[in-house]
Amino acid sequence: MINKELEVFNEIAKALLTDEVENPISEVIPPNELHGKLSIELNEDAIPDPVFEKALKEIILKTPKTSSKLFFNQLFGGRQPKAVLGELLSVLLNNSMYTYKVGGPQVGVEKEIIKKSGELIEYGDNFGGTFAAGGSMSNFMAILMARDRADKGAIDKGVTKPLTAYTSAASHYSIPKNAAFAGIGRDQVRYIPTDKHGRMIPAELGKAIKEDIEAGNLPFFINATAGTTVLGAFDQIEAIADISEAHNIWLHVDGAYCGSVIFSEKYRHLIAGVNRANSFNYNAHKMLGVPLSCSVLLVKDKGDLYKSFSKEAAYLYQTDHEFDEFNLGKTSLQCGRRNDALKLWTLWKSVGRKGLGEVVNQQFHLADVTRDYLRANADKYSLYSFDDSISVCFNYKGVDPKELCTRLYEDNELLVGFGSFNGETFVRFVTINANNTDKEILNFFKVLEKTAEKMVKEQLVEV
Amino acid sequence: MINKELEVFNEIAKALLTDEVENPISEVIPPNELHGKLSIELNEDAIPDPVFEKALKEIILKTPKTSSKLFFNQLFGGRQPKAVLGELLSVLLNNSMYTYKVGGPQVGVEKEIIKKSGELIEYGDNFGGTFAAGGSMSNFMAILMARDRADKGAIDKGVTKPLTAYTSAASHYSIPKNAAFAGIGRDQVRYIPTDKHGRMIPAELGKAIKEDIEAGNLPFFINATAGTTVLGAFDQIEAIADISEAHNIWLHVDGAYCGSVIFSEKYRHLIAGVNRANSFNYNAHKMLGVPLSCSVLLVKDKGDLYKSFSKEAAYLYQTDHEFDEFNLGKTSLQCGRRNDALKLWTLWKSVGRKGLGEVVNQQFHLADVTRDYLRANADKYSLYSFDDSISVCFNYKGVDPKELCTRLYEDNELLVGFGSFNGETFVRFVTINANNTDKEILNFFKVLEKTAEKMVKEQLVEV
Numbered sequence: 025m026i027n028k029e030l031e032v033f034n035e036i037a038k039a040l041l042t043d044e045v046e047n048p049i050s051e052v053i054p055p056n057e058l059h060g061k062l063s064i065e066l067n068e069d070a071i072p073d074p075v076f077e078k079a080l081k082e083i084i085l086k087t088p089k090t091s092s093k094l095f096f097n098q099l100f101g102g103r104q105p106k107a108v109l110g111e112l113l114s115v116l117l118n119n120s121m122y123t124y125k126v127g128g129p130q131v132g133v134e135k136e137i138i139k140k141s142g143e144l145i146e147y148g149d150n151f152g153g154t155f156a157a158g159g160s161m162s163n164f165m166a167i168l169m170a171r172d173r174a175d176k177g178a179i180d181k182g183v184t185k186p187l188t189a190y191t192s193a194a195s196h197y198s199i200p201k202n203a204a205f206a207g208i209g210r211d212q213v214r215y216i217p218t219d220k221h222g223r224m225i226p227a228e229l230g231k232a233i234k235e236d237i238e239a240g241n242l243p244f245f246i247n248a249t250a251g252t253t254v255l256g257a258f259d260q261i262e263a264i265a266d267i268s269e270a271h272n273i274w275l276h277v278d279g280a281y282c283g284s285v286i287f288s289e290k291y292r293h294l295i296a297g298v299n300r301a302n303s304f305n306y307n308a309h310k311m312l313g314v315p316l317s318c319s320v321l322l323v324k325d326k327g328d329l330y331k332s333f334s335k336e337a338a339y340l341y342q343t344d345h346e347f348d349e350f351n352l353g354k355t356s357l358q359c360g361r362r363n364d365a366l367k368l369w370t371l372w373k374s375v376g377r378k379g380l381g382e383v384v385n386q387q388f389h390l391a392d393v394t395r396d397y398l399r400a401n402a403d404k405y406s407l408y409s410f411d412d413s414i415s416v417c418f419n420y421k422g423v424d425p426k427e428l429c430t431r432l433y434e435d436n437e438l439l440v441g442f443g444s445f446n447g448e449t450f451v452r453f454v455t456i457n458a459n460n461t462d463k464e465i466l467n468f469f470k471v472l473e474k475t476a477e478k479m480v481k482e483q484l485v486e487v
Numbered sequence: 488m489i490n491k492e493l494e495v496f497n498e499i500a501k502a503l504l505t506d507e508v509e510n511p512i513s514e515v516i517p518p519n520e521l522h523g524k525l526s527i528e529l530n531e532d533a534i535p536d537p538v539f540e541k542a543l544k545e546i547i548l549k550t551p552k553t554s555s556k557l558f559f560n561q562l563f564g565g566r567q568p569k570a571v572l573g574e575l576l577s578v579l580l581n582n583s584m585y586t587y588k589v590g591g592p593q594v595g596v597e598k599e600i601i602k603k604s605g606e607l608i609e610y611g612d613n614f615g616g617t618f619a620a621g622g623s624m625s626n627f628m629a630i631l632m633a634r635d636r637a638d639k640g641a642i643d644k645g646v647t648k649p650l651t652a653y654t655s656a657a658s659h660y661s662i663p664k665n666a667a668f669a670g671i672g673r674d675q676v677r678y679i680p681t682d683k684h685g686r687m688i689p690a691e692l693g694k695a696i697k698e699d700i701e702a703g704n705l706p707f708f709i710n711a712t713a714g715t716t717v718l719g720a721f722d723q724i725e726a727i728a729d730i731s732e733a734h735n736i737w738l739h740v741d742g743a744y745c746g747s748v749i750f751s752e753k754y755r756h757l758i759a760g761v762n763r764a765n766s767f768n769y770n771a772h773k774m775l776g777v778p779l780s781c782s783v784l785l786v787k788d789k790g791d792l793y794k795s796f797s798k799e800a801a802y803l804y805q806t807d808h809e810f811d812e813f814n815l816g817k818t819s820l821q822c823g824r825r826n827d828a829l830k831l832w833t834l835w836k837s838v839g840r841k842g843l844g845e846v847v848n849q850q851f852h853l854a855d856v857t858r859d860y861l862r863a864n865a866d867k868y869s870l871y872s873f874d875d876s877i878s879v880c881f882n883y884k885g886v887d888p889k890e891l892c893t894r895l896y897e898d899n900e901l902l903v904g905f906g907s908f909n910g911e912t913f914v915r916f917v918t919i920n921a922n923n924t925d926k927e928i929l930n931f932f933k934v935l936e937k938t939a940e941k942m943v944k945e946q947l948v949e950v
Contacts, residue, residue, distance in 0.1 A: 025922070026568040030500060033575045037493060040579060055587055055810040058595040066603045066832070069839040076569075076837045080576075088591045090581050098589055100823075103581060105492040106539075111578045112496045113543075116503060118553050118566060118778050124518055125896060126561055128551045132521040140529045157620035160821040168668060182672035183646055197800040198822055204795075205631060205820075207670010209645035253802050309823070315581050316825040332667075337660040339717050339906045339915070342892065347518040357668075358623040359661055360563075360772070362779040369529070374539045376532040429805065433588060441588075443802045452802070459488070 036081050048092035049436045093464045097439035099281050102457030104313035110370030111315045114363040121361040122353030131350050134365035144286045146299040152326025154355050155364045159280025160198035162305035162321040167202050169328040170274030174244035183207040188236045190214045191247040192224035222257035230267050246275050250295045251282025254443035256415030261297030277304040284311035287380035308368045318364050329355040383458045387414045390455035393465050408450050417450040420476040425451045438471050499544050511555035512899045556927045560902035562744050565920030567776035573833030574778045577826040584824040585816030594813050597828035607749045609762040615789025617818050618827045622743025623661035625768035625784040630665050632791040633737030637707035646670040651699045653677045654710035655687035685720035693730050709738050713758045714745025717906035719878030724760030740767040747774035750843035771831045781827050792818040846921045850877045853918035856928050871913050880913040883939040888914045901934050
C-alpha cells in the first residue's frame with residue numbers, strides 16, 4: 025500500500041539531490057508571497073495524486089537547501105549518508121522509545137550510544153543518559169536535575185529556595201529561557217564575563233558565587249559551554265570544575281555545538297575535565313551531520329535522571345520489571361518519544377568512533393584553511409577568530425556584516441549569518457559541513473567577494 | 488554520494504514491508520540477550536558496508552512492528568502512506584524551524600496547518616500555535632503559559648504564588664510531571680473525581696477550586712482531557728469552561744490522544760466547547776497515523792505564546808523583521824526544532840480535511856465492531872467500555888488481564904496492553920490503526936482467544 029509513495033519519494037529525492045548541485049541556493053520567496061507562488065493551502069477535499077505530487081515537489085525544491093555547498097548559516101549543514109539511512113528507516117519503523125515492549129532492539133541501540141559515549145568521557149560506573157528533542161531541552165533537563173538536587177522539595181512543593189545559576193555572557197540563550205521554565209526565574213541567572221577568546225573567566229565565576237552566598241542566595245547550577253554560539257569558544261572546564269566541586273554546585277557542560285570533539289583524539293583535549301561534570305550533552309545533528317534532532321544527554325549519576333524524570337504510569341510500564349532500565353520513558357523529559365538514536369547508531373556503526381573523529385577533524389581543518397585565507401588577505405579582511413574554533417568570524421573591510429549577509433541571502437548567492445561579541449559585529453562563517461573540502465571554502469570567499477565588492481562600489485556612488 | 492544509501496534504504500524497506508505481513512510480530516528478544524543475538528555493539532573502527540548492512544537489516548526486522556495488523560499496544564499504530572512520504576522528504580531537507588531564512592516554505596507549511604486547525608475549532612482572530620516534541624511537551628507549554636499569566640513575575644523572579652492546578656483522576660501523568668518541571672510542584676495538582684465513564688465531574692471541579700481559594704491558594708490551570716489514556720473518555724468541555732471562565736482560570740484541552748476528532752463532522756461534537764479553551768493540542772501521530780512525533784498546540788491568544796517563549800537571540804534572528812511571525816523560534820519551547828509539519832501537511836493536502844475525518848471515523852467504526860463482538864460473546868467477556876471511545880476495555884472471563892497481555896507478548900502472538908479504572912483492571916484494546924478493517928478486529932479476538940483458552944486449561948490443571 026505504501027509502495028507507491030516510496031516511488032514518489034525516490035523520484036522527488038532524486039530531483040532534490042540533482043537540484044542541490046545545480047541550484048545550491050533556492051530562490052528566496054518573501055513570506056507574504058508564499059501562498060501566491062506555491063500551492064501551500066490546505067482544503068476540505070482530496071486532490072488527485074498528480075496534482076498533489078506536483079505541489080509537493082515544487083515546495084521541496086523551493087525550500088532552503090541545508091545540505092548544499094553554499095549553506096553556512098547555522099550550526100549544522102551537510103548530511104552524512106549513513107545517518108540519513110538510519111533516520112529514513114526509523115521513520116518506517118515508527119517506534120516510541122518509552123518501553124522495551126514497543127522499542128525492542130531500538131532501546132538497545134539507544135543504550136549502546138549512551139554507554140559508549142559515557143565511556144569516551146570516562147564517566148565512571150554509574151552514569152546514565154537519554155536523548156532530548158534538541159540542545160535546549162538537554163540543557164533544560166540538566167537545570168531540572170540540578171534544581172531538584174539543591175532544592176529537595178521542588179518536585180512536590182515547587183521552588184522555594186533562592187537558587188542562582190551561572191553561565192558565561194557568551195552562552196546559549198536557552199539557559200535563561202530554561203531558568204524561567206523551571207520556576208527559578210531569568211533574573212536568577214548570572215552572566216559571567218568572558219576573556220578575549222569568549223571563554224568564561226573562572227575567577228569571575230568564583231567571585232559571583234561568593235557574592236551570592238553572602239547575599240543569602242543558593243548557587244545550584246553552573247553551565248560551561250563547549251562551543252559558544254558565536255565564537256565557538258570552549259570554556260575551561262577543569263578550572264570551572266574546581267569551583268563547582270569546592271561549592272558542591274551542579275556542573276553542566278553544554279556541548280550542543282562542539283561537544284562531539286569527544287570523538288576526536290586530536291581535539292578531545294578542548295573539553296578536558298568533562299568527566300568531572302554532573303551532566304554533558306552533545307548534538308550529533310550539529311558536528312556529526314546527523315539529521316535533526318539528535319541531542320545526547322549524559323548524566324554522571326543516573327539516579328539524578330530517575331529522581332527528576334521518573335513517574336509511575338501503570339497503563340504504560342507493563343513488562344520487564346526485571347529489566348526496568350530498558351523502559352526508557354522513566355528517564356525521559358516526555359512520554360512518547362521518537363527514535364532519534366538509530367541515525368547516530370548507523371553512522372557510528374559504519375565508520376567507527378575513529379570515523380566520527382575524522383568528521384570532527386575535517387571541520388577544524390576547514391576552519392584552519394579559512395583562517396589562513398583571511399590572514400593571507402589581511403588587506404581585505406579583519407579576523408576575529410582564533411585557533412581551535414570552527415566558527416570563523418571576520419569582516420570584509422568597509423562593508424557592514426549585517427547588510428552583507430542580508431544581501432547574499434536576498435540575491436540568492438549563499439547563506440551565512442552574522443554574530444556579535446564585545447560590541448563588534450562580524451560575519452560568522454561555520455565550517456561544520458564535513459563534506460566540504462578546501463575548494464568549497466575558497467569558493468565561499470569568491471562568491472562573497474563578488475557581492476562585497478559590488479556593495480563597496482554602490483557606497484562610493486551614493487557618496 | 489547518498490545514492491547508494493538510498494538504494495540500501497529501498498532494499499531494507501522492501502524487506503520490512505514484506506516481513507510486516509508475513510511475520511507481523513517480531514520475535515521477542517529478552518533485553519539481556521540483545522547483544523548476544525544482534526550486532527548492536529559500537530566500535531572504534533569502521534566496518535565494511537556489507538557487514539554493516541547485514542547487522543542493520545537484522546536489527547530492523549527484529550524491531551517491534553508498530554504498523555502491523557497485530558499491534559494494538561499503544562495510542563498509535565499503522566501508518567498513513569502520504570504522511571510517511573512527507574516525513575521521508577523532511578529528513579532529506581533537514582531544515583530547522585526557528586527562522587524563515589532556514590525554513591523557508593516549510594514555515595509556510597507549518598503556519599498553514601496552525602491556521603486551518605484553529606479555524607476548525609473556531610478559535611477567532613487572534614490565535615497562534617506551534618509544534619511540540621510530543622503531547623507531554625504541548626501540555627507543558629500550556630501549563631507554562633497559564634503560570635506566566637497568573638504569576639506575572641514568574642518568568643523573571645521564579646514562582647512566588649501558591650498556584651494550584653486541576654485535572655481529572657483519569658488524565659495523563661504528564662500533568663503532575665510538568666507541574667514539577669514548571670516549579671509549581673506535584674502536590675499543587677488536584678485530581679478531580681470522574682464519573683463512571685471516566686469523565687471529570689464538573690461539580691467536583693468547582694468544589695475543589697472553591698476550597699483552594701478559601702485556603703489562600705491561587706487556581707491557575709484546568710486541564711480537560713479529550714481521550715483519556717485508559718478509557719478514551721472525553722471530558723465535558725462546555726461545563727468545565729463555565730467554571731474556568733467564572734474564575735478566570737486558564738483552560739487547556741489535552742487532545743493528544745483524541746483531539747483529532749476536530750476533523751470529523753460526525754465526532755467533532757465530542758469536544759464541543761473547545762473554542763472556549765485557552766489552549767488545545769492534538770497529536771497527529773496518534774489518531775491520524777502520522778509518523779512520530781507530530782503534536783500541534785493551538786493557543787487562543789498568540790500573545791501568550793510570545794510572552795512565555797520569546798527570547799531575543801541576535802545571532803539567530805537576523806532577517807524578516809517585517810515578517811517576524813515567520814521566525815517560528817520565538818514561539819517555540821526550544822531553539823533548533825525539526826520539521827514535524829510537512830508529514831501532516833502531505834497527508835492533509837492529499838486527502839483533504841474530509842479524508843482526515845474519514846480516518847477518524849474508521850477508528851470509531853472499528854471500536855463499534857469490537858463492542859458488538861464483545862456483547863455478542865457476553866458469555867466469554869465482560870465489557871468496560873462505552874460508546875464514543877476508541878479504547879475498548881474488556882476482560883476474558885477467568886483470565887487475569889495482565890497475565891494475558893504478557894503471555895500474548897512473550898508468545899509472539901500479538902501486542903496489546905492493559906489498563907485500570909476504579910480498581911478494575913482489564914485489557915485495553917485500541918482501534919487506532921485506521922488501515923484495519925473489521926477482519927483484523929475479528930482476527931485479534933481469534934488470536935487472543937487461542938491463548939486465553941490455553942491459560943484457562945492450564946489453570947484447571949494447576950488446581
